[in-house]
Amino acid sequence: MFEVRNLSYKYPRNREMTIRGMNFDIRQGEIFGLLGPSGVGKSTTQKIMVKLLTDFEGSIYYRNRDLKIYDKDYYQEVGVGFEVPVHFSKLTAEENINFFKKLYKNQADTDTLMKRLGIFEDRKKKVSEFSKGMKIRLNFVRAMLNNPVMLFLDEPTIGLDPANARILKNLIKEYREGGGTVLLSTHLMNDVDELCDRVAFMANGKIVETDTPQSLKRKYGESSVEITYVKGDNLQKKSFEMETLSKNNEFFELVRNEKIVSMHSKETTLDDIFIKVTGVESYA
Amino acid sequence: MTVLFLKELRSNWRSFRYPAFLLILLFFAILDPLMLKYMNEIISYFATGMEIIMPDPTPEAAFLSYLSDVSQIGIMVLIFMAMGMVAREKENGVTGWLLSKPIGRWQYLAAKLLALYSVIIIGLIACSALAYLYTMSLLGQAALNGSILATICLLVFTIYIATITFTFSTLLKTPLLAGGPTLLLFFLSGIINMLITNSDAANFYPNTLLSLMKPLLESTATAADLTWPMAVTTILILLMILLAGYRFSKMEI
Ligand SMILES: Nc1ncnc2c1ncn2[C@@H]1O[C@H](COP(=O)(O)OP(=O)(O)O)[C@@H](O)[C@H]1O
Ligand SMILES: [Mg+2]
Numbered sequence: 001m002f003e004v005r006n007l008s009y010k011y012p013r014n015r016e017m018t019i020r021g022m023n024f025d026i027r028q029g030e031i032f033g034l035l036g037p038s039g040v041g042k043s044t045t046q047k048i049m050v051k052l053l054t055d056f057e058g059s060i061y062y063r064n065r066d067l068k069i070y071d072k073d074y075y076q077e078v079g080v081g082f083e084v085p086v087h088f089s090k091l092t093a094e095e096n097i098n099f100f101k102k103l104y105k106n107q108a109d110t111d112t113l114m115k116r117l118g119i120f121e122d123r124k125k126k127v128s129e130f131s132k133g134m135k136i137r138l139n140f141v142r143a144m145l146n147n148p149v150m151l152f153l154d155e156p157t158i159g160l161d162p163a164n165a166r167i168l169k170n171l172i173k174e175y176r177e178g179g180g181t182v183l184l185s186t187h188l189m190n191d192v193d194e195l196c197d198r199v200a201f202m203a204n205g206k207i208v209e210t211d212t213p214q215s216l217k218r219k220y221g222e223s224s225v226e227i228t229y230v231k232g233d234n235l236q237k238k239s240f241e242m243e244t245l246s247k248n249n250e251f252f253e254l255v256r257n258e259k260i261v262s263m264h265s266k267e268t269t270l271d272d273i274f275i276k277v278t279g280v281e282s283y284a
Numbered sequence: 285m286t287v288l289f290l291k292e293l294r295s296n297w298r299s300f301r302y303p304a305f306l307l308i309l310l311f312f313a314i315l316d317p318l319m320l321k322y323m324n325e326i327i328s329y330f331a332t333g334m335e336i337i338m339p340d341p342t343p344e345a346a347f348l349s350y351l352s353d354v355s356q357i358g359i360m361v362l363i364f365m366a367m368g369m370v371a372r373e374k375e376n377g378v379t380g381w382l383l384s385k386p387i388g389r390w391q392y393l394a395a396k397l398l399a400l401y402s403v404i405i406i407g408l409i410a411c412s413a414l415a416y417l418y419t420m421s422l423l424g425q426a427a428l429n430g431s432i433l434a435t436i437c438l439l440v441f442t443i444y445i446a447t448i449t450f451t452f453s454t455l456l457k458t459p460l461l462a463g464g465p466t467l468l469l470f471f472l473s474g475i476i477n478m479l480i481t482n483s484d485a486a487n488f489y490p491n492t493l494l495s496l497m498k499p500l501l502e503s504t505a506t507a508a509d510l511t512w513p514m515a516v517t518t519i520l521i522l523l524m525i526l527l528a529g530y531r532f533s534k535m536e537i
Contacts, residue, residue, distance in 0.1 A: 052537045072386045080384040086377040088291065090298035102287050103386050120517055277383045 001150060001181045002026040006058035006207075009041075018044050020205035021058070026183055029178055033192045034185040036202030037278055042185035045082050045202075046154050049183065050080050061152075076105055079148030083155050085139035089128035089186060093138055096127055097145065106148035113141045117167060133160050140168060144175075145277055151175060151182045157191055169195060191268040199270075203278040208281070220276055221268040225251075229258040235258060239266075288387065288395035295397065301365045306407045308361045312353040313415035320346040321422045335460030343426035347452045350415040352437050354408070355494050359445050362404070363466050366449040366478045369396050370532075375458050380537045391452065391535045396526065400446055409438050426501055434497040437510065440517055441493045445470060447521045454528040490517040 002025060010021040018041045026032045034042050047053045049060065051074065052068065062074070070165040087096050093114075101107050114120040117137040119130075125133065136159050143151060153172070157165040172195055176182060186192060192199055192215055200210040209216065223242040228235055238253045242265065254260075296302045320341040361506040370393070380470040382392060419426060448469060452462040477491035486492045492513040497504035 016418075047537075052380050052383060054534075055536060072388050075384060075386040078384075080381075082381060082384075084375060084377055086381045088295050088378070091291070099287055099291050100385060182532045211337070 001028045001062065002183075003061040004049075004058070005060075007048065007060065008057040009055075010052060011042060014053070018047070018205055018261065019056070022202075022205070022207050023201050024207055024210055026181060027179055028197075029176065029179055030197040031172065031182040031184055031195050033199035034183060034195035034202065035187065035192060035199055035278075036185075036187075037187060037273065038277070040202045041205050042153050042187075042202060046080075046183065046185060048076075050078065050152055066190060071203070073103060073138075076146060077148060078150045078152065079143040079146060081143035081151070081156055082141055085135040087127040087130075087135060087142075090126060092124050092126050093130070094123040096138065097123075097141060100142065101145050106147050108144050108147045110141055110145065113144060113171070114138075114275065116171065117141065118164070120230065121140075126224045133164060137168070138162055140171070149180060151180055153184045155186050156184065157186070157188065165191075187274075189274055192270055201277045205217050209273075209277045215271070216273050217268050220273045223265065223267050226264045226266055227251075227254060228261040228263075230261060231258070235261060238255075285397060287390055288382075288392065288398055292396055292399035293403075294402075299486055301435060302403050305365050306411075307353060308358050309411035310414070312350050313411040314360065314418060316424050317346040317415060318348040320349060325461060341423060343423040344430070346419045347415060347426045347431055348434070348498055348501050350419075351434055351497050352494070354411075355441065355497075355516075356440055359442060359470065360467070362442065362446060363463055364471065365450050366446055367453055367463030367466060369400065369461045369485070370452060370453040371456055371462045374537065383537055389527055393532055394426055394496050397447075397450055400450065401443060404442055404446055405439065408435070408442065410480065412438075413469040426500060430501040430503055433500045433507055434511070437493040437497050437500065439481055441513060444490050444517050444521055449526045451524040451528040454532050487512040488516045489513065490520065493517060527529050 004022055004024050007019055008017055011016045018106065022045065024032075024089060026100040036042055046055065046058050049067070054068075062070065067074075073279060077120065090098070097110050097114075098207070100158060110119065114123060115138065119134055119137050120142070122130070127138065127178060130138065136156075140153075143153065151172075156172070157168055169191065172184070176197075182195075184191070184195065192282060196210050196213060198210065199216070200207045202208070211219070225242055225245060226237060226239045226240045228237050230236075238254065240248055293302075322421070323341060342419050346360050363396075370379070375381075380391070383389060412431075416426065416431055443468070449462065449466045456462045460525075473491055477486075477489060477495065480486050480489060481495055486495070490513060493510070496509060496513070497507075
């Protein structure tokens with residue numbers, strides 16, 4: 001779907017480059033996760049790919065054609081959900097949707113979408129009376145107005161309660177099952193584990209790692225067993241590598257001789273990988 | 285395009301920006317003829333004992349007073365109303381959102397400009413007609429030809445200032461950054477106008493459109509006197525639209 005090569009970008013007012021040579025592909029029908037700490041350039045990358053920031057270096061190919069060749073018909077095919085939901089607050093939710101639906105040749109069944117997201121009842125209210133979560137849900141509906149073939153989502157679940165985040169994630173999955181392709185940027189690893197077919201980690205304006213969540217876990221995985229036991233009056237902890245556990249005498253000694261309080265197996269989470277490859281704590 | 289145009293009208297109407305401007309026009313259309321008619325009574329009421337000799341108010345003076353109030357206070361309200369038309373949307377992300385729809389950048393600007401122009405044109409013509417008729421019922425009929433020409437002068441000048449506001453709003457980042465320079469330019473051009481009003485340069489100066497309103501009403505100027513200032517102002521309007529559109533088409537949103 002997309003081939004991005006040596007993408008670099010500097011905001012006109014900044015001295016430093018924000019994006020410094022990114023390379024990645026997005027394949028048709030996948031959810032591609034763009035991950036990284038806040039301020040690393042995820043939203044900037046999305047804005048470049050939806051042609052709002054145009055003065056970039058490097059090349060971007062969409063469906064084997066240079067992105068620069070596309071005119072406004074590009075937007076007939078793609079759906080965009082920005083990080084900060086923007087709406088016309090003086091217009092009602094329904095007007096916000098119906099006004100802009102008219103711009104498209106291909107129009108989605110927005111009533112069903114609104115019903116599933118629980119904002120159908122409030123469609124006659126002005127958006128200025130909406131709560132933050134409702135605006136975020138409306139924002140998603142508006143990204144889907146045209147039944148896009150390619151969907152850009154920038155932190156779609158931030159600010160949603162768990163129940164609504166659940167519904168939204170299901171909708172994103174269904175969208176993929178229906179053949180859609182998604183570029184999803186986020187710093188929430190829960191979403192990634194559940195949704196993404198492949199992920200790319202960003203650090204310092206570059207992509208430092210791309211793979212499926214499973215192989216990343218395997219690659220960076222150091223599964224271990226942590227044992228807590230009583231030693232005198234204190235509790236003590238000790239970790240053992242899972243791989244070599246069957247040959248580890250120290251482990252057997254401990255299990256045989258000490259009073260064990262708990263025993264946990266620890267698998268590497270995407271959070272651990274996030275910290276490792278980007279050097280920054282995520283705050284999932 | 286139609287969609288954008290209608291959206292622009294509707295959200296500006298509901299946010300009270302267009303109504304504020306129209307109410308100001310209406311206010312002067314009704315108040316000014318009334319003020320002129322009763323000016324002498326009012327003054328003599330407050331200044332009892334003094335003998336003040338005032339000429340009787342003419343219908344031309346009443347209509348002119350409406351036009352010049354609009355050309356000052358009306359235009360200032362207009363600047364406040366329009367200074368955010370693009371800048372506000374750039375600031376809060378609406379522009380980015382709209383431009384990620386099948387909407388061209390020129391289209392986006394054109395819809396806004398057309399909405400603004402239509403409100404100005406319709407509002408000014410309607411309120412001027414009202415002021416004219418109201419003056420007629422209070423003080424008698426002002427010269428029709430001159431009144432129409434003077435109204436056209438005000439209309440073109442107002443559109444000129446609206447276009448300046450629009451251009452600054454497109455080029456600059458926030459509504460206040462756009463409104464400040466526009467107001468400054470508006471005052472400054474008024475001052476410059478006073479300095480050059482009797483020189484030949486006045487012919488090529490937009491504010492001359494305002495200076496001509498009085499002589500047009502009094503039939504001491506004719507339509508022919510409008511040719512140059514009208515041409516210059518129109519060219520300036522077009523140039524500003526082109527500048528705004530060109531810069532916007534390359535802007536990083
Ligand atoms: N309009 C802008 N002008 C200048 N710098 C910007 C602008 N938007 C974002 N930046 C800078 O670019 C960097 C990346 O921002 P962003 O893409 O929003 O990061 P992310 O989405 O990964 O949190 C940040 O350092 C931010 O300060
Ligand atoms: Mg972001």
